[in-house]
Every structure is written in structure tokens, then in C-alpha cells.
Amino acid sequence: MTETAQFGSKKVPLAAKQALVNDVFQSVARRYDLMNDLMSFGLHRAWKDALVTAVNPPRATPFALLDIAGGTGDIALRILEAGGDQTHVTICDINPEMLAVGRERARLQGAEAMVTFAEANAEALPFADRSFDAATIAFGIRNVPRIERALAEAFRVLKIGGKFVCLEFSAVDVPALDRLYDFYSFNVIPALGRLVAGDAESYRYLVESIRRFPKPPAFAAMLRAAGFARVSYQTLSGGIVTLHSGWRL
Numbered sequence: 001m002t003e004t005a006q007f008g009s010k011k012v013p014l015a016a017k018q019a020l021v022n023d024v025f026q027s028v029a030r031r032y033d034l035m036n037d038l039m040s041f042g043l044h045r046a047w048k049d050a051l052v053t054a055v056n057p058p059r060a061t062p063f064a065l066l067d068i069a070g071g072t073g074d075i076a077l078r079i080l081e082a083g084g085d086q087t088h089v090t091i092c093d094i095n096p097e098m099l100a101v102g103r104e105r106a107r108l109q110g111a112e113a114m115v116t117f118a119e120a121n122a123e124a125l126p127f128a129d130r131s132f133d134a135a136t137i138a139f140g141i142r143n144v145p146r147i148e149r150a151l152a153e154a155f156r157v158l159k160i161g162g163k164f165v166c167l168e169f170s171a172v173d174v175p176a177l178d179r180l181y182d183f184y185s186f187n188v189i190p191a192l193g194r195l196v197a198g199d200a201e202s203y204r205y206l207v208e209s210i211r212r213f214p215k216p217p218a219f220a221a222m223l224r225a226a227g228f229a230r231v232s233y234q235t236l237s238g239g240i241v242t243l244h245s246g247w248r249l
Helices: 014-040 043-055 074-082 096-108 147-157 177-197 200-212 216-225
Strands: 004-007 010-013 063-068 087-093 115-119 132-138 158-169 229-236 241-247
Touching: 014 043, 043 074, 043 132, 043 158, 043 229, 043 241, 063 074, 063 147, 074 087, 074 096, 074 115, 074 132, 087 096, 096 115, 132 147, 147 158, 147 216, 158 216, 177 200, 216 229, 216 241
Parallel strands: 063 087, 063 132, 087 115, 132 158
Antiparallel strands: 004 010, 158 241, 229 241
């Protein structure tokens, strides 16, 4: 029997999901960060600030961060701003279009020497064991076909004492807001995607993928199963997003 995976609301062959996800992000790469601003009314900036605070890069000692599925460089550049001059970020993304956006942003901000770009799959990271002090992924884990493999890889490349921080959309837990959020997600966001990025279907998939992602307690259990300790999560903005973390101890 062919193994399957969820691609939004559809079931597809597991082997086909990555190519479908790649097509989505190739289509939206140039407008990805602009759409994040529009879709979240700018709130994604506060959510990402919370992620940077959770990472807490040191200002006086060397610090190596791996940002998984971080092609556009948004998280990486925030970490560099918060950290010291010995902070280095490796951005890993499977999509070359997203990486091209990140390279251009790093060049414009004069951060090229502090960022390394790697085109690679989160399920098979091309880095040695215990290479990084921290690993992050923001709004990317739900697009990985085999989430368990990606978490195991993140654990593998972390140094002992390293921290994994994941920011992901979640389920709204405020009465009435949940219905409003559903209406906005399934009606307004695809229309906005058509208008701004010329692609409604990719944003329909992204909305559907949020609904299919495990609830916070279930994802926390997946982190523990991957080996992480002191696993915790914090819901933000009424449950629209959740900040997950765990340590390699």
C-alpha cells in the first residue's frame, strides 16, 4: 500500500508531498514576507520577537544557530540583531527561490559574512552531529512530509545543552474568535493571496495545512519522542500561534 500524507485537505502519496510544497513556496517566495504582514496585520513580527527572546542569543560568546526552513532570512536577521558579533546563523531551506530572497536581504543588510545558506531537506540535514547551539523553525514544520524525521534531525545537530524553538500556527481557543478566524482564514486569505501574490491556491493550502497540524499537546509529545527534554509551549494571540521549545540534555 502506498504511504500517504496530508497536503492541506487532500491526501497525496507521501513521496509526492515535498514537490507539491516546493511548488507552493516557489510561487509565493517573492511576496512571502509581505503576505505575512498583510495576513497577520503585522502580528507575525511580535510572534517572531517572542521566538528570538526564547532563543536568547548571547552577546559576548560564540553562538551558532541553525534556522530550518528559514529561506527568506527573516528569523536569521532578527537573531543576528539580538546576538553579539560572534553570532553566526546557518539558514537551511529546501526551496531555492526562498533562499534567493534571503541572500538578497542579507546582502542589503551587510550580513553576508554572518550567514551561511544551505539548500537542504529538513528530514536529512547536511550537518555534523552536535554542530549548533540552537535550532529554530518558524511556520515551516507543518510543511515537512515526515515531521518526526525533521525533529530527530534537529535533535541530532544540536550540541548538548542546545535549544530547539518552533513557532507554528495553532488552534484559536477563544470563543467567537475561533469562528471569525476560520472565516478570515478560508475566505479572506486566499483572496488576498490572489490579489497580492497572484496565487490563491497556495494560500488555500497554507490555511488548510494549519488545520491539519497537531494540537500543542500532541506536538509537545512528538518533541519528547524525538528526545527533547524540558519541553514546553506557550500559546500567543488567543491560540493563533504557539511557541514550542525543547532542549537536548
